[in-house]
Amino acid sequence: MPRHAPSSLSAYIALALGALAPLSAQAGWGDLNMTPGVTALSKEIYSLHMMVFFWCVAIGIFVFGWMIWSLIAFRKSAGAIPDVTLLHSTKVEIIWTIIPIIILILMSIPAARTLISIEDARNTELTIKATGYQWRWQYTYLDDDISFFSSLDRKSNVARQLQSGIDPNTVPNYLRDVDKPLVVPEDTKVRMLLTAQDVIHAWWVPEFGLKKDAIPGNINELWFKVEAGKTGIYRGQCVELCGRDHGFMPIVVKVVSKADYKIWVAQQKAARLAANIL
Amino acid sequence: MSNVTHADHALDHDDHKPQGIKRWLFATSHKDIGTMYLVFSCLMFFAGGTMALIIRAELFQPGLQFVDPGFYNSMTTMHALLMIFGAVMPAWTGLANWMIPLQVGAPDMALPRLNNFSFWLLPFAFTLLLLTLFVPGGAPAGGWTLYPPLSLQAGDSFPLTIFAIHLMGASSILGAINVIVTIMNMRAPGVSLLRMPLFCWTWLITAYLLIAVMPVLAGAVTMLLTDHFFGTTFFTAAGGGDPVMFQHIFWFFGHPEVYILILPAFGIVSEIIPTFSRKPLFGFEAMVYASASIAFLSFIVWAHHMFTVGMPLAGQLFFMLSTMLIAIPTGVKVFNWCATMWKGSISFETPMLFALAFLFLFTIGGFSGLMLAIVPADFQYQDTYFVVAHFHYVLVPGSIFSIMAGVYYWLPKWTGRMYNETVGKIHFWLSAIGVNILFFPQHFLGLAGMPRRIPDYATQFADWNMVSSIGAFIFGFSQLLFVYVIVNTVRSGKKATQRPWDGGRGLEWELPSPAPYHSWGTPPSEEIINRSSAN
Numbered sequence: 001m002p003r004h005a006p007s008s009l010s011a012y013i014a015l016a017l018g019a020l021a022p023l024s025a026q027a028g029w030g031d032l033n034m035t036p037g038v039t040a041l042s043k044e045i046y047s048l049h050m051m052v053f054f055w056c057v058a059i060g061i062f063v064f065g066w067m068i069w070s071l072i073a074f075r076k077s078a079g080a081i082p083d084v085t086l087l088h089s090t091k092v093e094i095i096w097t098i099i100p101i102i103i104l105i106l107m108s109i110p111a112a113r114t115l116i117s118i119e120d121a122r123n124t125e126l127t128i129k130a131t132g133y134q135w136r137w138q139y140t141y142l143d144d145d146i147s148f149f150s151s152l153d154r155k156s157n158v159a160r161q162l163q164s165g166i167d168p169n170t171v172p173n174y175l176r177d178v179d180k181p182l183v184v185p186e187d188t189k190v191r192m193l194l195t196a197q198d199v200i201h202a203w204w205v206p207e208f209g210l211k212k213d214a215i216p217g218n219i220n221e222l223w224f225k226v227e228a229g230k231t232g233i234y235r236g237q238c239v240e241l242c243g244r245d246h247g248f249m250p251i252v253v254k255v256v257s258k259a260d261y262k263i264w265v266a267q268q269k270a271a272r273l274a275a276n277i278l
Numbered sequence: 279m280s281n282v283t284h285a286d287h288a289l290d291h292d293d294h295k296p297q298g299i300k301r302w303l304f305a306t307s308h309k310d311i312g313t314m315y316l317v318f319s320c321l322m323f324f325a326g327g328t329m330a331l332i333i334r335a336e337l338f339q340p341g342l343q344f345v346d347p348g349f350y351n352s353m354t355t356m357h358a359l360l361m362i363f364g365a366v367m368p369a370w371t372g373l374a375n376w377m378i379p380l381q382v383g384a385p386d387m388a389l390p391r392l393n394n395f396s397f398w399l400l401p402f403a404f405t406l407l408l409l410t411l412f413v414p415g416g417a418p419a420g421g422w423t424l425y426p427p428l429s430l431q432a433g434d435s436f437p438l439t440i441f442a443i444h445l446m447g448a449s450s451i452l453g454a455i456n457v458i459v460t461i462m463n464m465r466a467p468g469v470s471l472l473r474m475p476l477f478c479w480t481w482l483i484t485a486y487l488l489i490a491v492m493p494v495l496a497g498a499v500t501m502l503l504t505d506h507f508f509g510t511t512f513f514t515a516a517g518g519g520d521p522v523m524f525q526h527i528f529w530f531f532g533h534p535e536v537y538i539l540i541l542p543a544f545g546i547v548s549e550i551i552p553t554f555s556r557k558p559l560f561g562f563e564a565m566v567y568a569s570a571s572i573a574f575l576s577f578i579v580w581a582h583h584m585f586t587v588g589m590p591l592a593g594q595l596f597f598m599l600s601t602m603l604i605a606i607p608t609g610v611k612v613f614n615w616c617a618t619m620w621k622g623s624i625s626f627e628t629p630m631l632f633a634l635a636f637l638f639l640f641t642i643g644g645f646s647g648l649m650l651a652i653v654p655a656d657f658q659y660q661d662t663y664f665v666v667a668h669f670h671y672v673l674v675p676g677s678i679f680s681i682m683a684g685v686y687y688w689l690p691k692w693t694g695r696m697y698n699e700t701v702g703k704i705h706f707w708l709s710a711i712g713v714n715i716l717f718f719p720q721h722f723l724g725l726a727g728m729p730r731r732i733p734d735y736a737t738q739f740a741d742w743n744m745v746s747s748i749g750a751f752i753f754g755f756s757q758l759l760f761v762y763v764i765v766n767t768v769r770s771g772k773k774a775t776q777r778p779w780d781g782g783r784g785l786e787w788e789l790p791s792p793a794p795y796h797s798w799g800t801p802p803s804e805e806i807i808n809r810s811s812a813n
Binding site: 029031032033034035041044045048049052053056059060063064066067070071074075076077080081082083084086087088092093096097100101104107108111112114115116118119159160161162163164166167168169173174175176198199200202204206209210211212213215216217218220221235236237238239240241242243244245246247248 | 340341342343345346347348351419420421425427428431514515516520521522555556557558560561562563564586587588591594595598599602603605606609610612613616617619620621622623624625634637638641642645648649652653654655657658660661662722725726727729731732733734735736737738739740741742
């Protein structure tokens with residue numbers, strides 16, 4: 001019998017892992033950090049985020065270590081006697097002013113460099129205007145005269161009603177799916193012009209690294225260039241409170257190859273032509 | 279000098295204290311007014327907390343189970359307004375009322391009738407605000423920041439909200455005037471500015487911030503009012519206005535407001551840590567200058583709340599660098615608190631536990647604040663739960679915990695009775711554990727891409743939202759213990775001595791417990807001042 005024990009144990013482990021698999025597929029517990037994204041800028045932003053985070057961890061180890069050490073070493077219950085002459089020290093006060101300044105400079109240089117490249121919107125290859133409405137987006141391809149609305153997908157829209165009785169876990173991409181996604185080509189510098197018709201909205205796809213407000217009477221600009229080979233579907237949503245259905249205004253971007261993009265544009269034009277003839 | 283003493287004694291015998299309801303309606307005693315402020319703050323804390331629990335109940339699972347999205351937005355908006363203007367700010371004014379005359383050696387606040395007026399404005403202000411829950415169109419739902427054009431879409435709640443904010447602002451300004459006049463003119467002879475306790479110092483700075491920025495808020499909301507009712511177009515693009523201008527004006531108020539909410543906390547912690555380390559505060563003058571620098575910097579960092587509105591590169595760089603500068607005086611403060619504990623003799627009574635939790639958790643809020651200052655990274659963090667986690671870390675274990683620390687610390691002086699240490703410690707541990715379960719996972723949610731102010735979310739955010747909601751209920755319900763401790767102390771606490779804390783320095787500990795009706799009828803002697811001076 002003992003010989004069987006290991007095999008049955010491993011069977012249990014396999015079973016347990018199998019049971020856990022759907023959990024890890026949801027990836028809820030594992031989603032702890034910012035996405036590095038799929039553009040050169042988003043990766044730069046991610047590494048900036050990690051750099052500042054590790055500075056904070058290092059400072060935290062020092063400061064929290066100091067606090068915890070003091071709390072343990074200088075307990076009254078352990079017979080600590082206070083040194084009431086320790087009132088101030090110009091030397092250490094200068095040190096703990098100068099060192100943070102140096103750390104801040106070390107952080108701000110790469111931050112400023114990244115910021116400058118974010119603001120460099122020269123030589124864009126494709127311009128799309130996104131207009132925020134309560135509560136959907138309108139995308140207009142200024143170069144190709146294509147324009148359409150992009151609203152919350154019907155399945156999500158039914159499930160998200162108050163006490164709908166539908167388990168959101170059964171709805172694919174619950175609240176992050178639209179009827180008609182924005183389509184852009186990979187490896188192309190795409191410029192988004194952002195504005196709004198009614199109230200302020202904000203456009204954000206985490207994998208592209210940037211968000212910007214869409215403001216009525218105002219045109220904002222952001223750009224992204226999805227790396228070659230990173231075709232796929234990327235999801236985000238409106239991130240500026242815009243009223244009752246602010247939470248139900250997703251953004252879905254379908255990144256396709258340059259060739260597929262040309263086909264898509266041709267299809268859109270043909271469809272519009274057909275609609276006009278009819 | 280002896281004449282003065284006699285005159286004051288005569289006054290003491292001549293107290294015609296009004297009784298019953300009149301004692302409170304016509305209150306001019308800084309203690310009664312302070313108590314009213316604190317009780318009012320507690321009521322608003324529970325009202326705002328109930329709203330927070332409605333929010334967390336809805337977010338417990340994906341899907342909409344309990345409330346309509348419009349009502350959900352009202353809850354987030356009202357929760358913020360109640361907590362900021364109803365719970366935290368009145369708590370500070372209440373503590374200032376109670377403690378400043380005691381700490382500077384004055385008989386009372388300088389302007390007692392103004393004091394009464396500034397308190398009694400508040401119940402009216404919050405009645406107006408809470409009435410909006412019952413008017414057509416519901417309570418304001420555009421966020422506490424009231425950004426137009428969205429805030430202009432409000433229904434009948436709109437004028438009520440604006441007038442409520444006007445009344446709150448007037449109350450704050452009057453309270454601030456009283457603090458400044460008291461500190462500038464009522465200090466006992468010998469209590470120079472730099473011998474004043476740090477709580478008085480941080481409140482003095484806070485009072486100047488209040489006077490500087492509350493009128494700015496009043497102006498901004500008045501422009502909203504005229505845009506809504508009188509056809510002006512300050513913030514309407516179609517009429518030549520600009521919605522972004524509102525954000526600039528609002529945050530010019532809003533950022534100093536953030537420090538209005540935290541500076542008095544710095545003061546309280548700077549009193550409590552030395553007391554329970556049995557050692558004077560390290561670097562007293564550096565603490566004063568750091569507070570003043572933080573207050574100054576608060577006027578030149580406002581646009582870091584709005585990096586995504588589209589600013590010129592130079593503007594983004596300026597606001598990034600000025601924001602990062604705040605880390606320096608804040609760091610000086612944290613280091614000074616650590617150095618105060620160094621080579622001390624530390625004990626862990628409830629006020630100290632809350633002050634230590636402040637020290638640890640406020641620092642975490644400071645770290646996320648530093649991360650948020652980095653503009654490119656902020657493009658990812660802005661308007662996500664990362665921001666929610668950040669400001670709740672600085673406001674709940676920051677401001678709220680230090681208010682609680684202050685209440686536990688001074689309760690024996692106010693009531694003449696000791697609180698129950700065991701229940702106090704249970705309250706502390708439940709709060710400290712609950713608050714971390716509540717807010718720490720929100721960092722993960724924000725980084726994973728969950729926007730703030732949404733009633734329902736994509737399923738990948740489900741797990742940490744559930745954890746956060748569990749923390750919210752632990753934290754929320756454990757606050758009932760706080761009320762229990764206070765009521766129990768007032769009713770049946772053991773008699774407190776004049777000095778319940780052996781390490782306590784400051785003029786308040788030179789008075790009997792409870793403190794007499796006119797705190798310092800006779801100014802403290804030079805000997806007492808020398809013995810108790812913070813510096």
